[in-house]
Amino acid sequence: MALRAGGGLALLLPLLLPLLLALPAAGSVNGSGAEAAEPLGGRAEPGLNATVSTEVEFGVCTVTCGIGIREVLLTSGCPGTEAKCIVRVEECRGPVDCGWGIPISEGLACVKMPCVYIPPENRFKYVWKMLIPNKTARILPDDSAIMEVCRDTRSVTFQCETQENGNIIASVKYTVYATTETETKKSRRVETGQSRRTMTDAILVFCLVTGIIVTVGVIFAMICMILHWAVVKSIWESKSGQDNQGKKLANKRSLCNTE
Known part of the structure; x- marks a missing residue:
C-alpha cells in the first residue's frame, strides 16, 4: 500500500508543480501594481514642482x-x-525686417552701427552688406556685431543680417550720409534753431512790453484817483445817495400798495 501511495504521489507531483510555481508569480504581480499606484516619494506637494496642471x-x-x-x-x-x-x-x-536703425554714435567723420542680437554676442553670425541701387548687394568682410564706417563723398546704405543656423532672424538698415550732406544738415539745424530762438525772443519782448504798458496804465489810474479823491468821493456819495432815495421811494410805493 505504501508503495502504491508513493507511486500515486509521484504521478501527481508533475501536475501540481506548475500550479505551485504560479502562486508566487501572481503575488509579485499584484505587489508591483500596488507600488505603481503611488509615485516614488509620496504625493507631490503643491508649488512650482507640482505635477498638477498649471496655467x-x-x-x-x-x-x-x-x-x-x-x-x-x-x-x-x-x-x-x-x-x-x-x-x-x-x-x-518678431518680424525679421527691422527697417531703419539708429546708429550708436554718429560724428562728422565716422558712424558706429549695431546689428540686432541678444547676449551672448558670439552666438550669432553677422553679415554686413552695402546696398547699391539697381545692383546686387555687396557683402563686406566685416562680420562683427558693431561696424564703424567713415563717411565718404557720397551717401551709402548698409544692411546687417543676423543669422542663426543659416536662417536670417533679423535685418536692419542704416544710411551713412556724405560729409557735405552732414555739414548741410548741421547748418540747416543751426538755422532752424536760430529762427526758433528769434521767434521766441520776439514773443518774450511782446509779452514784456504789453505787461509794462498795462502796469503803467494801472499806476496812472491809481495816481489820478489819489489826486482827485475829493471829486471821486463826492461822485460816489451822490451815487450812493441816489440809490438810497430810490430805495426809500420803492419802500413807500410798496407800503401804499399794501394799504
Whole structure:
C-alpha cells in the first residue's frame, strides 16, 4: 500500500508543480501594481514642482522685430500667496525686417552701427552688406556685431543680417550720409534753431512790453484817483445817495400798495 501511495504521489507531483510555481508569480504581480499606484516619494506637494496642471502666461516681448526675451509667468500653483510668479525667461521673435536703425554714435567723420542680437554676442553670425541701387548687394568682410564706417563723398546704405543656423532672424538698415550732406544738415539745424530762438525772443519782448504798458496804465489810474479823491468821493456819495432815495421811494410805493 505504501508503495502504491508513493507511486500515486509521484504521478501527481508533475501536475501540481506548475500550479505551485504560479502562486508566487501572481503575488509579485499584484505587489508591483500596488507600488505603481503611488509615485516614488509620496504625493507631490503643491508649488512650482507640482505635477498638477498649471496655467502659464507669457509676458511682453522686449522687441517688436528680430529676437528678444520675454518672461513666462505661472498663474496658479505659485508658492505662498503670490498670484503670479516667474518660471523662466525665454526667447521671443518678431518680424525679421527691422527697417531703419539708429546708429550708436554718429560724428562728422565716422558712424558706429549695431546689428540686432541678444547676449551672448558670439552666438550669432553677422553679415554686413552695402546696398547699391539697381545692383546686387555687396557683402563686406566685416562680420562683427558693431561696424564703424567713415563717411565718404557720397551717401551709402548698409544692411546687417543676423543669422542663426543659416536662417536670417533679423535685418536692419542704416544710411551713412556724405560729409557735405552732414555739414548741410548741421547748418540747416543751426538755422532752424536760430529762427526758433528769434521767434521766441520776439514773443518774450511782446509779452514784456504789453505787461509794462498795462502796469503803467494801472499806476496812472491809481495816481489820478489819489489826486482827485475829493471829486471821486463826492461822485460816489451822490451815487450812493441816489440809490438810497430810490430805495426809500420803492419802500413807500410798496407800503401804499399794501394799504
